[in-house]
Amino acid sequence: MNGLVLYARSRALPLTLAALAGTTAFAVWSAGRLDSYLDPDRRVPVVALAPLLASAVIGTSLYTASAELDRTAVRPWWPRRLAQLALLTALAAALLPLAVLGHTETFGPPAMIRNTLGCTGFTALAAALLGARLSWLPAFAYVSAVYMGGHGAHGRAATVWAWPMQPGAERGAWVAAVTLFALGAALYAAVGARPEGPRA
Amino acid sequence: MTMVARRRAPGVRKGAPHPLRTEAVRGFAPFAGAVVLVTLGVMLGSRAKRWQGDWGATAAQVHSALLIILPLGAAAGCWQGGRERRRRTEELWGTAVRPPLVRFLAAALPLTAWVTAGYLVAVAAALLATGPYALGGRPHLGLLPGDAVALASAALAGQVAGRVLPTRLAAPLLAVAGYAGLGVATMGSSGHGSPLSPVFPVGDDQLPVWWQPVAMAVWTGGVALAAVLAYAARRRTAALLPLAAAVAAGALLVRTGEGLLHPDPLSRHQVCDTSTTPAVCVNARYAKLLPQVKAAVAGITGKLEGVRNLPVRWADRPGGFHPDEAQLPMVTPVGWALVRGRLTDPREFAWEAAAGLGRHAECEEPRVMELDELVRHYLAPRPYESYIDGLDAHGSRAQRAELRKRVAARAHLASMSGTERRAWLSAYFATAGSCDVTGVPQL
Numbered sequence: 001m002n003g004l005v006l007y008a009r010s011r012a013l014p015l016t017l018a019a020l021a022g023t024t025a026f027a028v029w030s031a032g033r034l035d036s037y038l039d040p041d042r043r044v045p046v047v048a049l050a051p052l053l054a055s056a057v058i059g060t061s062l063y064t065a066s067a068e069l070d071r072t073a074v075r076p077w078w079p080r081r082l083a084q085l086a087l088l089t090a091l092a093a094a095l096l097p098l099a100v101l102g103h104t105e106t107f108g109p110p111a112m113i114r115n116t117l118g119c120t121g122f123t124a125l126a127a128a129l130l131g132a133r134l135s136w137l138p139a140f141a142y143v144s145a146v147y148m149g150g151h152g153a154h155g156r157a158a159t160v161w162a163w164p165m166q167p168g169a170e171r172g173a174w175v176a177a178v179t180l181f182a183l184g185a186a187l188y189a190a191v192g193a194r195p196e197g198p199r200a
Numbered sequence: 201m202t203m204v205a206r207r208r209a210p211g212v213r214k215g216a217p218h219p220l221r222t223e224a225v226r227g228f229a230p231f232a233g234a235v236v237l238v239t240l241g242v243m244l245g246s247r248a249k250r251w252q253g254d255w256g257a258t259a260a261q262v263h264s265a266l267l268i269i270l271p272l273g274a275a276a277g278c279w280q281g282g283r284e285r286r287r288r289t290e291e292l293w294g295t296a297v298r299p300p301l302v303r304f305l306a307a308a309l310p311l312t313a314w315v316t317a318g319y320l321v322a323v324a325a326a327l328l329a330t331g332p333y334a335l336g337g338r339p340h341l342g343l344l345p346g347d348a349v350a351l352a353s354a355a356l357a358g359q360v361a362g363r364v365l366p367t368r369l370a371a372p373l374l375a376v377a378g379y380a381g382l383g384v385a386t387m388g389s390s391g392h393g394s395p396l397s398p399v400f401p402v403g404d405d406q407l408p409v410w411w412q413p414v415a416m417a418v419w420t421g422g423v424a425l426a427a428v429l430a431y432a433a434r435r436r437t438a439a440l441l442p443l444a445a446a447v448a449a450g451a452l453l454v455r456t457g458e459g460l461l462h463p464d465p466l467s468r469h470q471v472c473d474t475s476t477t478p479a480v481c482v483n484a485r486y487a488k489l490l491p492q493v494k495a496a497v498a499g500i501t502g503k504l505e506g507v508r509n510l511p512v513r514w515a516d517r518p519g520g521f522h523p524d525e526a527q528l529p530m531v532t533p534v535g536w537a538l539v540r541g542r543l544t545d546p547r548e549f550a551w552e553a554a555a556g557l558g559r560h561a562e563c564e565e566p567r568v569m570e571l572d573e574l575v576r577h578y579l580a581p582r583p584y585e586s587y588i589d590g591l592d593a594h595g596s597r598a599q600r601a602e603l604r605k606r607v608a609a610r611a612h613l614a615s616m617s618g619t620e621r622r623a624w625l626s627a628y629f630a631t632a633g634s635c636d637v638t639g640v641p642q643l
Contacts, residue, residue, distance in 0.1 A: 049379060053373075056373075162246070
């Protein structure tokens, strides 16, 4: 086996890919039950929750069981970390919009892609600061709080802080999500997931 | 000699602290409590306008927050439940002398307590934030015991799930399944949720029956306790007892259905100021709003002195008003016309109050609408009326003619003597409730 396959196995990537496929299937199934043809706002739960679940799947795949051993490697790790995060995010961003085709101005594929970027960036940040296995928690707490509190929030500031709930064409929400992804990807690529000791 | 042998060396502690204390102050449990507190803080803070200053809205808001806090608490419990697997200390625990149930509860109870405490602290903060702006009534605490037990049960059941499900994705999956499941159970496919959902919808002016928190606590707590006993008890059949209690409480909740909630008795009462004509009444839930309302409509009541055929009072009753009453503009739900105990736009409020006096709601004849507009303009001109006039001034020929007629009628009414105007207004108000305005003199 070459290094790439070993790397993929050590990060449980086959299981991660299966989980992403399952997430997509769940999103497609639930979006189909929402009867959102006339009212795209009904898609908001799917547009908010599916990227959250995908980011949890990606975040937990950033865990390495041999953090100390990894640090002894001669080659730099950041290209592998960045490639793993970017490829998984790209895959999720390509798959999840299948659940919400059409209505691009409101809650369609652009909003789903933006939320996938934002949630994954948030989770990657948390993986670097908290550890990969618990990286889902901050994004879950924030997005669910905004989901309940951000309904009907107006104003320029709300388009930024309530980015997961904004329509796809809202520029402030895109800026917030892309910034989160850039920050998360950069920090994770630079330092990796926080080593989790035996007391995690 | 014995005394010397028992004396401890300086600096040595009196034995290990109790495991519950260690679990409560270290590890994930305090962090989980903080996460619940911050999540609720962000949620409640971002929509403070919609609840601050109204006890009913505050109670409804912290109750509906369970929609996200229950799954979050269950996920936090699930993470805690998977701890021994992550640490690979399951076998080590197997060698302990304590029974499995005690070992489970030592790890589970502190997290359950922290998550519940996080929720209760957030609720207390919300009540404190509402207090200074409250306009009447008392804090609605009826739902709180049932909600707190439901959250504790979710955290406890989540820990059983964490012990049973050997995957690192168990916690986020449980959270998503919780969001989706609670959403479906609460809203339902037809907008009517199940009374078994701990997040069943409650209106701002509704209160639960006195036994609802008890039944909800037994229902949710019974299910969680049954899961714990089935997982960790020496005799697993013991789980049947709480399960039976949960089923009985659940059956009671389902059978009662919509009867679980009743209207706030306070909302049936009015608080009135009868020094003006019409008198000004507000709902007793907002009794302290009366001075603001009276000030907002002072211009109208001043102009109506001596006018006959007026409604007896402005009233704010749930489910309609009497024929001799005018509807006071709605101030609920809070967050629009009423924010933090203040009317946001008293001039708009006055215009709506003036519109309620005519009581021509079901008339669409142009003459009636013209008269209504004229009287509203005289009593309480709308803030942006001049803007609409400006649009008509630059509009089509018909719009310009309409505007000229309107302005002439306004000028005529304004130029009348006091006695003439009172007589004209009395004739206008005599047509209330009917669309026949032939008795009103042409201007």
